[in-house]
Amino acid sequence: MTPSPIDCRTAAERLWEYLDHELPDGPLEELEVHLRACAECTPHFAFAARLLRDIRGARSNDRQTEGIQSRVLGALRAEGFMAAHS
Numbered sequence: 010m011t012p013s014p015i016d017c018r019t020a021a022e023r024l025w026e027y028l029d030h031e032l033p034d035g036p037l038e039e040l041e042v043h044l045r046a047c048a049e050c051t052p053h054f055a056f057a058a059r060l061l062r063d064i065r066g067a068r069s070n071d072r073q074t075e076g077i078q079s080r081v082l083g084a085l086r087a088e089g090f091m092a093a094h095s
C-alpha cells in the first residue's frame with residue numbers, strides 16, 4: 010500500500026509522537042515519506058529531536074523540566090514551527 014501524501018501541517022502534528030516512537034506503522038510511513046521529500050520539515054524535526062534529547066537529559070529535576078518545556082515551545086515558535094496553526 011502506498012502511503013497517502015501528507016502536508017507539512019499534518020507532519021508537524023505527528024512530530025512529538027514520532028519522536029516518542031508512538032506512531033503506528035501507517036502514519037509513521039506517511040511521515041517518513043514526507044520528511045524525505047520535504048526540505049522544510051527536515052530541519053524542524055532535527056531541531057525538535059535535539060531539544061527533546063536536552064529535555065530528557067535534564068529530567069532528573071522535575072521543577073527545571075517545566076521551565077525547559079516552555080523554553081522549548083518558545084524556541085519552536087521562534088523557529089516558525091507553530092505558525093501552521095494560526
Ligand SMILES: [Zn+2]
Binds near residue numbers: 050051
Ligand atoms: Zn513538510
